[in-house]
Amino acid sequence: MGSLFRSEEMTLCQLFLQSEAAYACVSELGELGLVQFRDLNPDVNAFQRKFVNEVRRCDEMERKLRYLEKEIKKDGIPMLDTGESPEAPQPREMIDLEATFEKLENELREVNQNAEALKRNFLELTELKHILRKTQVFFDEAAPTLTLTRSRYQQMADSQKDEEQVQLLGEEGIRATQQGQNLKLGFVAGVILRERLPAFERMLWRACRGNVFLRQAMIESPLEDPSNGDQVFKSVFIIFFQGDQLKTRVKKICEGFRATLYPCPEAPADRREMAMGVMTRIEDLNTVLGQTQDHRHRVLVAAAKNLKNWFVKVRKIKAIYHTLNLFNLDVTQKCLIAECWVPVLDTETIQLALRRGTERSGSSVPPILNRMQTFENPPTYNRTNKFTKAFQALIDAYGVANYREMNPSPYTIITFPFLFAVMFGDLGHGSIMMLFGLWMILKEKPLAAKKSDNEIWNIFFGGRYIIFLMGAFSMYTGLIYNDIFSKSLNIFGSQWRIVYNTSTVMDNKVLQLDPGSDAYLQYPYPFGMDPIWQVASANKIIFQNAYKMKISIIFGVVHMIFGVSLSLLNHRYFRNRVSILFEFIPQMIFLIFLFFYMVLLMFIKWFKYSASNVAPNSSACAPSILITFINMVLFKAPNEPTKNCEAYMYAGEGFFEKLLVIIAVLCIPWMLLGKPIHIMRERKHQNLKPIEPVENGDAEVGLNAQEHGGEAAAAHGHDNEELSEVFIHQAIHTIEYVLGSVSHTASYLRLWALSLAHAQLAEVLWNMVLAIPLKKSGFSPAILLYLVFGAWAALTIGILVLMEGLSAFLHTLRLHWVEFQSKFYVGAGYAFQPFSFEAILEAGGQAATEE
Amino acid sequence: MKICGPKLSLCGLIVSVWGIVQLVLMGVFYYIHSVALIEDLPEFEYENPEQFYTNVNNAYNQNAFNCWIAACIYVFTLILSGQQFYANSRSSTA
Structure with missing residues (x-):
């Protein structure tokens, strides 16, 4: 029987590889991706295996590449991704690669170190610049009071220094000087993280018993922390105190709060001079920093061109050595023995790949592939293509089939969209879904090349054929239910006529049409529901319920009988x-x-x-x-x-x-x-x-x-x-x-229930939203219609197509997993996981993006 | 000149195309006095069948024109968002 209905026939093989040819052969098998190797040394721990050294070297290379990648991403340099997968390099090329990475890493580290030192320097200078500027403000603020106080207390200000103190402390200071004997005020200036400031202030107050005076000012622009590149806000402070004892205490506190202190000259002229010096030094530093950045950028751009390629190469080498570690060493050390699961139909291809590998390595002894007998359950391998893959994934999500068990997925391809459509039957919603699926199918290649990280998008894209089929089937059931956005289409002409005379129609609010009389033409509507039911507001639901309930049970019983019949095929097999x-x-x-x-x-x-x-x-x-x-x-x-x-x-x-x-x-x-x-x-x-x-x-x-x-x-x-x-x-x-x-x-019966709910929800949405402008007379509702239509469209997509679609999808999934598969499916097997570079690279790439 | 981003302009494109197709069709159905749309007409009083018919015919025609007017506005939206989409795609590739 074809492999679509059952999993592939598998066989356990023993593989004898000559030591020299092993690497090349395994590399070929990895490109092929049809062989699952078994671990022949399960008791040996990872550090005692033969090729542990090589694996470690690969890990080291990968670490270096990741470091490079991180740096490249930090600078926002685009990485060239050609999507091609270079062959695994020869083992001797590994040394070249290692050397290249080593060189690059060292260069980059050096550049980074230099840049960090320069940045630290730069930060210090900028902080100093700010200190000088802000403290200038403190000193200047005191100037107006100075003129006043100077006239009063001129005789007190005998020296330049005292004058300074007067300026800074204002009247209080002068009073203090007046009362005290020979007052000498000292000060320190520095920079502190803004969030530490309140605690710092309180600490100073308590530790110095209120005998110090603190002034502070915020630095408006954020400064860059050179160690981690974060933007931090800082404040400038200046502390005045009296005496050496207080000075040491203040300095200790500053140290404790990680505040950086800078020397600040006391004379205004010195300060001005110092500010000038700082400015020139900052400018010099800026040019040096710019050059360092340029150099770093050049190195990274060069690396970015090859990075993806290198990643592929290193991951392949690592995978090969990892696989070689699973092999047994022959007593003579001349050959490696492997055991692997192989699909019987592919033995030829595998033989060919092995021969290619031997030729490439230049070895003369051909590898031997030997079929073995075993009592173990072989793995389940269902060959899929891009169309059946999504359906197989739905089945495997419940449980991987036992070896050679009936595979429900071929039947699911039809029954799944069909049962979904029974619940989702609406021509309009179905066509939206189908068009979305169709777009994804037609644009398959460019969309697949984008490799989005968005999980929801990947789910939709992976299930594009399911979505397309679900949409197409829903269009069909929509036609049967005669439902398009809750309105009906009168394609073939209704089979009902009004048989009442004018006065009866005028006098009665609700009238009944008897199907036994002339009101019904005695021939059913050719396809699906008669459109007249849409305007029969009194008993439309009652009529449709009877129909939908019955077909739900009919489909259900047929579906279950089909499931039980499949169990017969299993038992016979x-x-x-x-x-x-x-x-x-x-x-x-x-x-x-x-x-x-x-x-x-x-x-x-x-x-x-x-x-x-x-x-x-x-x-x-x-x-x-x-x-x-x-x-x-x-x-x-x-x-x-x-x-x-x-x-x-x-x-x-x-x-x-x-x-x-x-x-x-x-x-x-x-x-x-x-x-x-x-x-x-x-x-x-x-x-x-x-x-x-x-x-x-x-x-x-x-x-x-x-x-x-x-x-x-x-x-x-x-x-x-x-x-x-x-x-x-x-x-x-x-x-x-x-x-x-x-x-x-x-x-x-959920088929009926969800179908009813969907139809009713669509009707409510139409009546509550889109009908508002339609029920207004005059030309003005046209603008309103334009706006309301947008809202109605958004709600239709969001609620009716997405949410209702999801709920119908889940119910369909349940009907398949529970009601259908319980009749014949065991699903207790394990999946065939071939050694394949493609899978390894994909997994590696995803892990990298998650980090 | 860019006013809206790539996502909004794409969204506007899709809604406009949808709106044009559906509103033109709804207009046609109103114009041929489709019974399925009789519940979506302005309400009116009537005393005899003739009055009912004239009123209903008027309402149908009125709604047909309203649908077509709204469709025309969507044509403008389509042009606008199409231009925006074009501008966005050009700036993103350049």
Whole structure:
């Protein structure tokens, strides 16, 4: 059978590689991506393996590249990404690469160090500049008071220094000087982080008992912290104090608060001179800094051109050595032995790749690929293309199939969009979704090349074919429901006519049209719902509910029967005759006799009863299917029929229904006990036979298993199980199935419920939003219509297409995972993870962007 | 001259195209007096069928023209956002 329906046939192979050729061969296999290697030294820890040194060197190279990448990103230099993947370089090229990276890293580090030192210098100078400027303000502020005080206390100001103090401290200072003997005020100036200032001030006050005087001013522009490049805000402060003791104390506090102190000359002339010096030095520094930046930029631009390429190369080398570490070393040290899972169909391609690898390495001894026998479960490998990949992902999200189990994804390709569309049926919303999907499919290549990091976008893009199909199917169901943005299309002409005369129409608010009379032309609308139902505001929902509920149950039962039939294919493939007899047949009978019979009743009702028919077949006599079904299961006679009607739909219905229920109920013990009793008897039978030595030696088990082929794999599970466990398992399965068929059938009603909700929501949106301007007369609503249409469009996309679409999608997913797959799918396998450079590079790239 | 960014102009393009298509079609349906749209007409009083018919016909025609006017405004929006989109795509590639 084709690989689409089951996973690929796998085989375990032993691979003998000559030591010299191993690297080249593994590199070729990595490009191919079809081989999954097994770890042959699981007990050896990572540091004792053969190629640990090489792996470490690769790690080191990768670290250097990451450092380069970080620096390049910091400078915002675009990295050239050609998307091509260079071949893994020869091992000897590794040294060249290492040397290049080493050189680059050292150069960059040196440049960075220099730049940092320069920046620190620059910061100090700028801080000093600010100090000089701000302290100038402090000193100047004191000047006006000075003129006043000077005249009064001129005799006190005997020296230049005292005058300064007068300026700074104003009247209080002078009073202090007046009272004190020989007052000598000192000061320190510095810069401190702004957020530390309040604490600093309080500390100063407390530690010096209020004997110091602090002035501060903010530096408006942020300064760059050279160590980490952050922008920080700082403040300039100046502290006045008296005496050396206070001076040391103040300095200690400054140190504690990481404030930087700068020498500030006391004379204004000196200060001016110093400011001039600082300015020139800042300018010099700026030119040097600019040159350093230029140099750094040149180095980085050169590196950016090759960075992606280097990353690919290093990651490939690392992956190869990592794989080589999984291999076993031959006793002679001449060759490496690997074990790997390989798809049987691809052995030829793998052989070819190995031969290419050998030629490349110049070795003369060809590698040997040897198929092995094994009892292990092989990995599950479903070959996918870009179309089936998304569907397979939906299935694998539930559980990876067992080896060679029926793969539900081919059927999902049709059933998934279809069940979605039953819930999402609207021509307008469907076409929006389809156009979006179509756009993504048509623009596939440029969009895929963009490699967006946006997770939501990637989900949409990955599921573009699903979205397209869901949209297209929704357009179809929308036509069937005759729903386009909650309005209907009268394509073929309604089959209903007004039969009332003018006065009746004028006098009555609501009128009924009888389908039995001339009002209905007796031919149904050719395709889907008659458009007249859209204006039948009184009973539109009632009419549609009856229809949608019934088709939900019909689709559900058919879907489940299909699922059970797939289990037959599974049982036949694994030659599990017992399961066919004691599981598949009773399951099928149970489902068909109860639920498919109910579906048949619906069809009988549809065909038999009509409004235009006479008495026993008229619409008034039609029974309720649900009541009929409940009566059938409870063995209850139907209620007394009304006049001229019949209690049953067809002759002998009562007896036939009883028979069906009895047989269906008998299926339950059949399922419950059949398989365990069979196993019990078989074991007794085996015990009578002389004990074979099979249980002891692995080799012999192998021989046995080989003979029985697939049968062994399936029956194996029960062989070593306790009998009581077999009973319990079977009981759980049976109860699950029996209760499941009831609840799952009911669960398919969500198709109706969501479809109803979607249609109603669309109608509400139309009536509450778009209908507002349409219900206004005159020409002015045209502008309003223009604006309201935009709002309506946004709400349609946001609520009806996105949110409703998501909810319908989740419900469809549930119907597939639970209701459909529970009938046949085990999903307890493990996925085939081939050694492939493509996957490794993709994973590496993603990890890098997340950092 | 750029007024809006690339996303807004793209959004304007899509809504305009949609608006033109849907409003022109709705206008056509109003113009041919489609029964499906009878609930979306201005309300009016009537006493006899003739009055009802004249009123309804007027309302249908009125709404048809309103739809087409709105569609025309969307044509302007389309041109504007198209120009913006063009300007944005040129500045981003340059």
